Amino acid sequence: MSAEMVGLSIILIGILLIVGKWIRVRFSVFQKYFLPSSILGGFIALILGPEVFGKLIGQSQGNSSLLSNGVFPEDVLSTWLTLPGLLISVIFATLFLGKKIPNIKDIWLTTGPQVSFGQTVAWGQYVFGLLLTITLLTPFFGINPMAGALIEIGFEGGHGTSAGLSETFQQLGFADGANLAIGLATVGVVSGVVTGIILINIAVKKNKTNILKDPNNLPEDKLRGIIKPDDRPSAGKMTTQPESIEPLALHIAIIGVAILAGKALLEALIYVESITWGAWTDTEILTHLPLFPLAMVGGVILQILIDKTGKFNLIDRKMILRIQGLALDFLIVSAIATLSLTVIGENFLPFLLLALTGITWNIIAFIFLAPRMIPENWFERGIGDYGQSMGMTAAGLMLIRIADSKGETKALEAFGYKQLMFEPLVGGGLFTAASLPLIYEFGPVPILFLCLAIMIVWLIVGIFYFGKK
Template identity: 50%
Template structure:
């Protein structure tokens, strides 16, 4: 593959992102669902690629025809396939860069209810997913037990986490788990947005939402995904002078250092494990959770030695957002429809169990755990449990557009404790290898204990704080 072919494949990403955005601006039902342009562009690329258009045209023009691969050449697909696994390292390295790490007391007091609720939803996905695997998927469909962890990996972790675990799934002997996890992540985002918007309208009618009158009141520009003219603030600050170094270059370099720190940590831990214990468990662990720890280390060092505050959180977020767009588009465009078709019933069962648990959690557990503004705060955790953090933020933005509730602050504090473990953190990354190494029963018992802790703390500690 030549450098020109690689460069052309990357240019194609931009083309599909723009097409996705153009469709979002013009198609009303996509606006009502607040679908990200990367999701729209990813589905369009999947349809126009070798798996849909290519398969149709191959039957008409023959397998040697130019059209047999659709509008996406094999070179483009070869470049796009590993992109999600690379970009997830950038996304996780940026989670805590440029932030002020608050005290644990403040995190507990403000973010505690949402942490207990999110903790319950996350561990519940493991409990019910593993029960589904043990009782149905393993004996009737001859699937490995760790497929029970795919609900949390796909829903909470999202496309990036699933992509980051591609190599791990291959090492565990069931590479098809990657495509199933990517499919679950797509189902999670779509159903999360659809159910979330419906829930917001329900909350408005039932007076459970205190900070919004009606979702339909959103302006045309907002529905199209365009910031209103009067709300266009600076997206990032110029913390250094461009003649010394471009601010974007500086922040990208800091993210790169965080990833390198994570890589050194992973290599060091792997070496120690093999030298002291003689096992190879850490070889199954991907880089991205260690990149997150690398970001925390870089941030702690920067907060001590950087007196000029040159790290701008908004600039970090822009790089994170770009990486996430590339990640989602490339992951959806390259998902294997053949694998999902081969395991269609298990895929539907995993999707259904995950959706039912999260919906029950929002409407029956959330009101009993969160002492105030339960819906505005709970809808964010529901969105994250269905389709990554971005979906949770999107639904909170719709439910509380003027940030009148403590939802955003509580959600942010909750992430500081939640993300290192679930939603793409260490537990998410280690869950499949742990089930593979020790069997599903020990992990199921552990997940059940964690679920019980979340329920007890949420219901009997935070739930009793209601005024």
């Protein structure tokens, strides 16, 4: 694969993002449901690629015709296949960089109710996914038992986690799982935004919201996703003189150090496993663990060291977020563009059952558990967790900003703090990455009971501790 093809692949993703943005601005139906430009661009690439346009050409003109693989060169598609696995480490390494790590007590007091609700939903996705797989999908459809983890990987983890685990799926003999997870992530994001908007409208009509009273009067620039010139915030601060080092280059380098620290930590853990329980029992878990959750740990360690030793405050959080957003947009486009519709078609009924189970559990949990676990401003604070549980942190942030645009309920602050006690473990964290090898090594039933026990603990904490406050 030549450097020119890698460059062309990146340029094409940029063009797809611009086309997706134009569609969002031009057509009100996409504005109404706040669909991101990256998802629209990804769908365009999927339609023009070998799975849709290429197959239509192949059926009409033969598989040897010029466009039987779609409009994109094969090397471009190969490059897009590798991008998600690389970019997910960038995204996770940036989660806590440039953000002062508060003590656990402050986090717990500020965001404890949302942590308990979010954890309950996440572990519930494992519980109901594993139950569905054990009772129906494996015995009747012959699907791999690891499918029980797909709801949490696709919904809580999103496109990044789903694509990042593709190598793990292949290593464990369930290669189709990556495409199913990415498909679920796409269903989750789209249905999360659509149902989130519907829930907001219903809540307004039933007087359940404390801030928003008319969601239909959102400003046009908000619908189009364009910030007015006078309201545009800075994208980041110049923390260094460009003649010494370009600030953007510095921040990219710092992210690289965090990823490298995560890689070193992963290799150390694999080595420890190989000379201890791995050698004693022939059980390998950490060998199948991907890099990205350890890249997040590397970012946390690096940030703690900077907090203790750094005196120049060279990391700007807004600059880090811009890099994170760039990686996420490119990841989503490339992941959807290379999605295998054939795999989803061959497993359509199991895929549909998994999607419906995940959506149903998330909606029921939000309607019945959020008001009982979040004692104050439950809707504004819970709607963010609902959006995140459907596949994207950005979707959760967007729903919070619709329900509480001025931040009067502190939902945004609590949502941010929540990630410190949420993402290290689930939603793409260590257990999300380890769930596949755990099911592979021990089977789905023990993991089901483990997830059920953890879900019940968080449920009790949320209802009987925070819910009573």
